Amino acid sequence: MTSDIPVSDNYQYWVLQANGAAGSNITSTSAVSFNGSGIVTTSRSGNTITITGTEADPIWSAAEPSYFNLTQNETVTGIPAFNGGTTGSTAPFSVDSTYVVANLNSDLLDGYHANNLPYLPTGTDNWVNITGDTMTGSLTFSGVSSDITTVNNEHLSLMPNGTGKVGIGTTSPTAYLHIKAGTASANTAPLKFTAGTNLTTPESGAMEWDGSRV
Secondary structure (H helix, E strand, O other): OOOOOOOOOOOOOOEEOOOOOOOOOOOOOOOOOOOOOOOEEEEOOOOOEEEEEEOOOHHHHHHHHOOOOOOOOOOOOOOOOOOOOOOOOOOOOOOOOOOOOOOOOOOOOOOOOOOOOOOOOOOOOOOOOOOOOOOOOOOOOOOOOOOOOOOOOOOOOOOOOOOOOOEEEOOOOOOOOOOOOOOOOOOOOOOOOOOOOOOOOOOOOOOOOOOOOO
């Protein structure tokens, strides 16, 4: 470190200040230590010596891109590893935000690609599209009070293709609509109508129950 300070002067004390901050009086017996690193310059005006930092710590400047700066927006170009949530007892990280991130690809979070999941059959279409789809296997409903429902004012049609038939209570229907046989026990009849008001003008093929007759 170089300065324009003479070797000796007839001052009773010197005033030492850093970067314009309030100075401290020092005498010839005072001990002065400097902490940190970087490039500094010194200047003198009378008995005041000013030490000024002219540049950031060169060691930190070189290493800073490898660390997060909590006061800046940072971009990660590598693959970070988070410890804790996989085998530990705590989550690897938390997100304090409900903002939806556009174009966020959450695939491979479990280590598998969506088209190659080990717990689903390989090379098959395992999803039912809500806009229409074809299933090649059985569809089983369980644990729900209403297995098949529609929204208000919409119809539900069973449309077997070709020579297909509909079976209720049987897996091998032999008619377009084949209903399993009832038993002698109550509430086991194969077909039951709810009592109501019959049509004023009968319709061909219609069946109704008014509470006393069909």
